[in-house]
Amino acid sequence: MVEVRERVQDRPTQAAPCDVAIEGKPHAEPLSKDPIALSSKPSMFERYGKGPEADVPKPLEGTPVDVPVDFQGLEDLARASRRALVSDKMARIAIEIVAGLVVIMLAALIAKIVIDGWDKLLDWNFLTGKPEQFKEGGGIGPELFNSFYLLVLTLLVSLPLSLGGAIFLSEYAPANALTALAKTAIETLSSLPSMIVGLFGFLFLVLQMGWGFSIMSGAIALTMFNIPILVRVISQALEAVPQGQRDAALALGLTRWEATIHVLIPAAMPAIVTGVVLSAGRVFGEAAALIYTAGQSAPALDFTSLDLASPACPWNVWRPAETLAVHIWKINSEGVVPDLSAISNGTAAVLLVCVLAFNLLARVVGRALERRITAS
Amino acid sequence: MNASSSAVLGAPATSAPASALLATRDLTVSYGAKEALHPTSLSFRKGEVTAFIGPSGCGKSTLLRCLNLMNREVVGCTMGGRILYRGRDILAPDVNVYELRTSIGMVFQQPTPFRLSIAANVAFGPRHHGLAASREADLVERALRRAALWDEVKDDLKKSALALSGGQQQRLCIARALAMEPEVLLLDEPCSALDPISTFAIEETIRDIAASGVCVIIVTHNMEQAGRVSDRCAFFYLGTMVESGPTLELFNAPRTQRLSDYLTGRFG
Ligand SMILES: Nc1ncnc2c1ncn2[C@@H]1O[C@H](COP(=O)(O)OP(=O)(O)O)[C@@H](O)[C@H]1O
Ligand SMILES: [Mg+2]
Numbered sequence: 001m002v003e004v005r006e007r008v009q010d011r012p013t014q015a016a017p018c019d020v021a022i023e024g025k026p027h028a029e030p031l032s033k034d035p036i037a038l039s040s041k042p043s044m045f046e047r048y049g050k051g052p053e054a055d056v057p058k059p060l061e062g063t064p065v066d067v068p069v070d071f072q073g074l075e076d077l078a079r080a081s082r083r084a085l086v087s088d089k090m091a092r093i094a095i096e097i098v099a100g101l102v103v104i105m106l107a108a109l110i111a112k113i114v115i116d117g118w119d120k121l122l123d124w125n126f127l128t129g130k131p132e133q134f135k136e137g138g139g140i141g142p143e144l145f146n147s148f149y150l151l152v153l154t155l156l157v158s159l160p161l162s163l164g165g166a167i168f169l170s171e172y173a174p175a176n177a178l179t180a181l182a183k184t185a186i187e188t189l190s191s192l193p194s195m196i197v198g199l200f201g202f203l204f205l206v207l208q209m210g211w212g213f214s215i216m217s218g219a220i221a222l223t224m225f226n227i228p229i230l231v232r233v234i235s236q237a238l239e240a241v242p243q244g245q246r247d248a249a250l251a252l253g254l255t256r257w258e259a260t261i262h263v264l265i266p267a268a269m270p271a272i273v274t275g276v277v278l279s280a281g282r283v284f285g286e287a288a289a290l291i292y293t294a295g296q297s298a299p300a301l302d303f304t305s306l307d308l309a310s311p312a313c314p315w316n317v318w319r320p321a322e323t324l325a326v327h328i329w330k331i332n333s334e335g336v337v338p339d340l341s342a343i344s345n346g347t348a349a350v351l352l353v354c355v356l357a358f359n360l361l362a363r364v365v366g367r368a369l370e371r372r373i374t375a376s
Numbered sequence: 377m378n379a380s381s382s383a384v385l386g387a388p389a390t391s392a393p394a395s396a397l398l399a400t401r402d403l404t405v406s407y408g409a410k411e412a413l414h415p416t417s418l419s420f421r422k423g424e425v426t427a428f429i430g431p432s433g434c435g436k437s438t439l440l441r442c443l444n445l446m447n448r449e450v451v452g453c454t455m456g457g458r459i460l461y462r463g464r465d466i467l468a469p470d471v472n473v474y475e476l477r478t479s480i481g482m483v484f485q486q487p488t489p490f491r492l493s494i495a496a497n498v499a500f501g502p503r504h505h506g507l508a509a510s511r512e513a514d515l516v517e518r519a520l521r522r523a524a525l526w527d528e529v530k531d532d533l534k535k536s537a538l539a540l541s542g543g544q545q546q547r548l549c550i551a552r553a554l555a556m557e558p559e560v561l562l563l564d565e566p567c568s569a570l571d572p573i574s575t576f577a578i579e580e581t582i583r584d585i586a587a588s589g590v591c592v593i594i595v596t597h598n599m600e601q602a603g604r605v606s607d608r609c610a611f612f613y614l615g616t617m618v619e620s621g622p623t624l625e626l627f628n629a630p631r632t633q634r635l636s637d638y639l640t641g642r643f644g
Contacts, residue, residue: 175451248488248549250449252501252556253477262504267491370491 113345113352120346121353130300131327136339140347142298145314146215146321147354150294151284153219153317154226159276161223162230170235171260190228194289197225202292213320218294225289226279233275237268273366280362281355287325295320296330324351397422397591398443398480398560402457405438405447412438415457416617418610422559425582425592427602427623430612431638436595439612440562443593444480445473461560478505480560481553485568487545489537494520494529497537497548501556515555522588523551524581543574550581561585563594567601579605599639603627611635 120126129139169186173179201221211217241264249259265272297320302312311319322330328347331340396419405413413435420426428436438447445466447453458465466476478501490497498516499507507515516533520526525547529540537548546566553561563582567575582605586592596602602609603623610620611634619626619635630636 242486242488244484244486244488245490247446247449247482247484248490248552251444251446251477251482251484252504252552253474254504255474256449258504262500263490 110352113348116345117347117349120342121349123346126343126346127350131298132337134336136337138337138339138343140324140327140343140350142301143322143324143327143347144350144354145301146294146298147284147323147325147351149314150215150218150222150290150321150323151280153215154222154283155276155280157219158223158226158230162227162234165227165231166234166238167260169231170238171256171264186228186231188228190232192225192228194225194286197221198289198292200224201289206293211318213293213295213297215294215317215319215321218290218321218323219317221289221293222283222286225286226283229279229282230276233279234268234272237271237275238264240271241267270366270370273362273369277359277362277366280358284355284358285325285351287323287329290323290326291329294323294326296322296326298322298327324354395419395421396460397462399460400439400442400457401460403439403442403459404456405435405442406454406456407450408452412615413442414616418617418620420560420591420593422591423586423589424607425586425594425605426608426610427606428593428595428610428612429597429599429602429638430618432597434612435615436612437564438615439617440482440564440593440595443560443562444477444482445471446482448473478556479558480562481556481558482562483546483549483553483564483566485565487542487549487569489540489545489548492537493534494537494540494548495533498551498555500552505556519551519555520548522554522581522585523547524577524584525551541574543570543577546570546574546578547581550578550585554585558590560591560593563592565595565597568597575601599627611638613638 114121125137126139127144128141129137130141131143132138165186169179169183173182198221201217201224205211205217205220206213209217238260245263245267246259249263250256254262299311299319301314302310303314305313306315307313308316309318310316313319324347328344328351331337331344331347335343337343399417399419401417402415403413403417404411404415416439418426428439430436441447441450442455442459447455455467457467459467461476461480464471466473490500492500495512495516496503498519499512502515503512517526517530520529525544528544529535529548537545540548546569550561550563550566567578570578579601582592582594586607594602594605596605606623608621609623609626611618611626611632613634619630619632626635627639630639
């Protein structure tokens with residue numbers, strides 16, 4: 001086609017007809033008087049309505065010549081785009097159905113948990129009271145506190161370590177086999193079943209180190225569980241910052257470290273906050289890693305006590321500490337209280353609401369943080 | 377800033393011509409074993425705009441990134457020869473690159489505003505290098521005026537820089553570089569992601585910056601742009617600096633067949 005167009009342009013007024021090549025194929029024999037016979041497709045001669053010997057008006061320089069229209073091709077194109085429209089619509093409907101089902105399932109699950117535990121959720125005595133061994137009316141006060149305390153301790157240890165590890169891996173580590181190995185190891189660890197972490201914690205922290213069932217053992221086990229996840233999300237957040245941000249910071253005379261602290265981390269902050277929140281949710285609801293490390297008993301807490309050696313002191317890290325998730329597991333597997341299912345449902349609802357509240361809070365904090373970084 | 381850098385870098389000019397602020401002498405750059413820039417000697421003066429032209433991949437950015445030692449950050453990149461800034465070889469190992477970059481600013485192909493307010497973006501460099509908060513407002517205004525952005529953003533200084541248009545973001549990046557009061561400004565195809573009107577605004581800005589005494593070096597693949605903004609031009613082809621000289625001379629009477637072919641659009 002293109003060839004035809006060019007030929008038309010430089011064609012002298014009395015050009016020999018055999019000069020013209022149609023469809024890019026040179027003619028072996030002289031062009032017949034009836035050019036249409038050459039091809040079923042309409043040719044340029046047909047469009048101009050003249051025979052090959054006729055004067056084809058020379059187009060103005062620079063204006064494109066009308067190329068013969070390929071009707072067959074256009075029809076194919078139209079059919080293909082109709083097909084594309086239909087399949088696009090079908091794909092959309094399918095996706096909407098799947099998404100709708102997922103949303104309905106999740107909403108139903110949340111509704112069921114909240115409705116089942118509603119009475120207990122609003123019961124102050126349940127939220128703050130101490131658990132009962134044999135009679136009904138027990139509370140989950142210590143468990144609630146333990147869950148938050150363990151979460152805070154875990155984040156306190158795992159966040160700085162993960163931040164350091166992620167910065168090293170994404171900004172400093174040379175691209176060699178060792179780095180690749182470390183990254184693979186972290187990927188693997190981040191999907192390690194938490195039961196394995198729990199059993200390792202039991203053997204090493206509880207027995208070997210002699211820490212017993214304690215908050216310390218639990219927090220370290222949770223840290224091991226949490227670090228690979230955090231390193232992964234933080235380094236992904238850092239790697240997602242465009243290279244231009246690094247270059248721009250370095251070009252202003254910042255060192256690599258300064259660029260990381262003042263430019264890259266702020267730029268990655270929303271993604272980091274999201275990652276930390278998601279991992280915190282997992283830590284908060286974790287049971288398997290804690291059953292054999294933080295223990296399954298919750299000594300009553302005395303919030304006026306500051307004696308760090310007393311098992312009643314909330315801040316004592318050497319006391320055993322059952323969390324909400326472990327509590328659910330325990331009363332369901334070996335509980336003997338009469339109001340077993342009410343307590344279990346109530347605890348589940350509290351756990352859910354806590355995770356939800358924590359997510360919302362962290363999102364608000366993240367957004368406020370971002371606003372402060374952006375506008376100063 | 378300039379005063380402090382001159383204390384370190386301002387040895388008396390000896391080896392470069394007295395008029396050249398910045399010069400390369402047989403500068404080569406290799407990525408691994410591959411030499412991407414063959415020996416190149418060029419001189420750059422204050423108040424002039426020099427354009428690097430040539431087809432894609434011919435080594436323009438590679439050379440530009442040498443001039444503020446950004447190539448030091450590229451793994452596997454080695455530089456040979458000499459780069460004389462104020463008469464001193466900045467490829468010498470004892471030169472403080474971070475300090476050097478405070479007087480040789482750079483603007484990149486894609487706008488790179490930080491996730492900060494407009495004012496904080498402009499003040500970023502000076503603040504980092506110890507500017508007193510009381511002087512910040514003046515400095516921000518001055519830099520934004522020089523980058524011809526002040527009138528458009530003066531009421532929105534606290535707003536996020538990411539809300540600006542592409543052309544405004546690029547001028548903000550120029551302002552951010554200018555806030556350091558650099559002696560040399562390097563621009564790597566600063567308009568390639570922009571529309572014609574923004575491009576025109578930036579070209580004007582570049583002329584003004586040069587007129588204020590800054591040594592400006594711009595990479596461009598756009599001949600018309602080189603013709604509009606530059607006083608001098610260097611033409612590159614496959615890692616070799618083929619020809620250099622005053623832009624008008626080069627464009628009107630190319631000495632080499634390669635440049636003549638390039639100018640008439642036969643390749644590139
Ligand atoms: N970081 C790098 N690593 C390896 N090779 C590179 C790198 N940057 C550029 N090059 C090579 O160096 C040559 C010149 O590139 P560049 O300076 O970016 O060209 P230009 O800016 O003129 O388009 C190209 O062949 C390119 O492939
Ligand atoms: Mg380039």
